[in-house]
Amino acid sequence: MAEISVLTPQESGLHAKYLPVPSTVRTAVAGVSGYAGGELARLLLHHPKLADTTPTFLGRPGEDAAKLYLTDLQPQLATSGPSPEVVPFSWDRLVDEGVEVLFLATPHEQSREWVPEAIARNIRVIDLSGAWRLNDDANRAVYKLTDANPDLARNLQAEAVYGCPELHRKDLRDARIVANPGCYATSIILALAPLLEAGIVDLSPGIICDAKSGISGAGKAATAKTHFMYAADNLSAYNVFGHRHTGELLEQLHLDASDIQFTPHLLPIPRGILSTIYVRLIESMHPEKIESIFRACYATSPLVRVRGNGNLPQIQYIVRTNYCDIGFELEPGGKRLVIVSCLDNLLKGAAGQAVQNLNLMCGWNEAEGLL
Ligand SMILES: NC(=O)C1=CN([C@@H]2O[C@H](COP(=O)(O)OP(=O)(O)OC[C@H]3O[C@@H](n4cnc5c(N)ncnc54)[C@H](OP(=O)(O)O)[C@@H]3O)[C@@H](O)[C@H]2O)C=CC1
């Protein structure tokens, strides 16, 4: 990669207090042929603020071949009108078209390489991969990423905002780099953050997170794990002590590795995540108190739906929505709490959350185009 020069956040003029709220914004999407990229394309094409600014849809970098249309890659997006084109990824094109926000729905390694390039061109990025989510080098090591310019990467990592709006809403308005959270991590963080913040969790026995995901969470590339003969009529645990979302849980919930055990499972359905989380409370509590903690925390969060004691969410309630549903059941003794958190891995766990972040970066209603 050629040496690039990058303005500091201050020099780039991105200060929330000076930023006007734009009526629209020019966006581009890389990785549009993938599962998350396809959902992003659908959401952006229907976004009220983008009605007059069709996003630039990007294929891999390379020579212009025969014209390619979005509906060639994502036939479900066909309308009675013409399909937008998909053009080869090119920085010159993004600059010429005045793209202001670039979505990367690309593999981690590609996102790690492209984010500094985008920032050097004053293009803000919402990255759906895991490349920029982790501040601790030891946690990020699981991705085996390499940086052409380690000093620059370290500075950019320090300014990247973990794109969980419910936790970091205020930091998103002037963020240049938004690291969209992992799908499992989103479901677990949203379930645990209010309780940990309230200081009611007994960490000594450890928190157990047992999460199950539909197959689309693994992306579109066929692997042994996602082969029909392996996944169908099956349920399997994987990455028991080493799933890469564990680092997100530790960093965002301020926990030590011994405080939490996260075990993911592969569920033979196309999409959706259900996380069952087992917690001990320090003192015996009433269910109304637990519910009020969740409701107070998410009172101004339009994309989290809190349910009452015993009213547990299910995958069928959240599939193809942008919500995370949270419910719980407290044992009669009031100390053992089971929380169930559900979301669509491709929406609140990826593309929906990315658009929620775009809305906040632009100063729009965070649920614009998502309800
Ligand atoms: N699936 C999910 O539930 C979630 C995914 N994510 C993250 O979002 C990102 C996309 O995931 P997902 O949609 O599932 O993945 P897919 O495998 O379905 O799609 C990957 C996309 O990236 C493109 N791509 C692959 N390699 C390169 C490359 N070297 N340069 C440029 N483009 C490339 C592919 O293009 P081509 O068609 O040419 O191969 C495709 O468009 C990943 O980082 C993933 O970790 C995050 C949260 C949830």
Ligand SMILES: CC(=O)N[C@@H](CCC(=O)OP(=O)(O)O)C(=O)O
């Ligand atoms: C079912 C399945 O395989 N899920 C993926 C997680 C998907 C996700 O959130 O993506 P990131 O890669 O962006 O973290 C996995 O466990 O690796």
